[in-house]
Amino acid sequence: MSYALTTAGVPAAQQFEVWESAVSQTFVPLTATPATGSGFRGRLRGQDLGSVGVYEATADPHTVRRTERTISRADPEVYKLSLQLRGTAKLAQDGRKATLDPGDFAIYDTTRPYTMAFDEFASTLVLMFPRDMLCLPAGHVAGLTATRFSGGQGVSGIVSTTLVQLARNLDDPQVHGSLRLARNVVDLLGTALADRADYRDVPAESSRAALLVKIRSFVEANLDDPGLSPGDIAAAHHISTRYLHKLFSEAGTTVSAYIRHRRLERCGQDLADPAKQRLSIGVIGARWGLPDASYLSRAFRTEYGMSPSEYRRRGARHRG
The missing domain is CATH 1.10.10.60 (Homeodomain-like)
Structure with missing residues (x-):
């Protein structure tokens, strides 16, 4: 299913309200605050690749918050990944803060509060997928939320390049409904996370899953x-x-x-x-x-x- 929304053509006084409603319905319930009280430019487009949602959000400066209250309204238990395409974003969760420049990405968990702030006109690629799609223990992923992954080096660089290419081809009919592509993207993300995690004390089953993710990354390279x-x-x-x-x-x-x-x-x-x-x-x-x-x-x-x-x-x- 494809999705597209723009605040262009909406009366200026209602533009941010439309935007807040759109991001809450597309992702998870959120509260949002604009940086200014004037009109608000926002565009959201994307599609569902099976259970993976892929969206590009472009908007004026604003802040979105996932709070205990919004979590209680709906908690689909999913991870979100944000890859910065333009401008800068500041993500905070679990006591950590990450500043994302173009090409950088970070993962965060919708089951816990977080804040994402955009201090300038910015564009972001957002992936949203069930937590069990990652072949990693939830506790180890929790230790990596709001952690900056650089788009210019190592495995995270491969992930970044893949995601940037996905953003460029988001409207390509051959991408629509590509469940394989979605699975591969999440596997690549798992590889980047596995490289940052410590697996000395995890159960054997989880350790095997993490090793397989690393092997797949090696094959990819x-x-x-x-x-x-x-x-x-x-x-x-x-x-x-x-x-x-x-x-x-x-x-x-x-x-x-x-x-x-x-x-x-x-x-x-x-x-x-x-x-x-x-x-x-x-x-x-x-x-x-x-x-x-x-x-x-x-x-x-x-x-x-x-x-x-x-x-x-x-x-x-x-x-x-």
């Missing part, structure tokens, strides 16, 4: 290597190949199938990207570790029910 193998992955994480296969089997897949699936998804994203229309299909395949054009064509058809060239043409028709 090495998809361009056609020689990437289970042995390489196991060695990089100081585990046996047998244990690696067990982790993926418990997740309902195999190591090879997961690598192939992610490579094909990356190829699909490039094929659908207007900025990459001049790249040949062979070049795109090689970029993601699939240099054999005939294999790429067969695998892509098995995965998507059409050839790479057909997929590219369909994307061009949708954009037109």
Whole structure:
């Protein structure tokens, strides 16, 4: 389901009231305060990818608060992630404060009070998803709320780049309803959180889940290597190949199938990207570790029910 709202055309005296109502209904019940008493510019657009809500909010300076009172009105028990696209935001929760500049992101929990303040005209990408989608113990996530994750380095940089690209393609018909994309985005976020958490004292089941998230991140960072193998992955994480296969089997897949699936998804994203229309299909395949054009064509058809060239043409028709 897609959603769009703008305060343009609304009488100035009612603009902020409309905005406060929109963010409370779209996300969770909130109270909001404008920085000035004059008219308020606000635009909210987004869609639901399965159980993951993805929204871009652009607005004049204001502050939103999640209070005990608003929590009592409705508590869906979800996490929210805010990635700053423009301007600066200040997030406070659980005694911590994070200042987010463009490219930075932070996670927060709607079951507890928080404040998000925008001191200037700003644009933010917001993800909202059930807490159980993260393969991490809730207690460890609670220790990372209102913590700044930099968009310019490490795993968090990969997350940031992915989210910025998602924001740019939010209106693309090929993104609409992409449950795989939503799952992958949340998995990447889990990887960034896992890198910050201490797992020495967590139960074995949670520790395995965190390890799998890290392994998936490693795979993501090495998809361009056609020689990437289970042995390489196991060695990089100081585990046996047998244990690696067990982790993926418990997740309902195999190591090879997961690598192939992610490579094909990356190829699909490039094929659908207007900025990459001049790249040949062979070049795109090689970029993601699939240099054999005939294999790429067969695998892509098995995965998507059409050839790479057909997929590219369909994307061009949708954009037109």
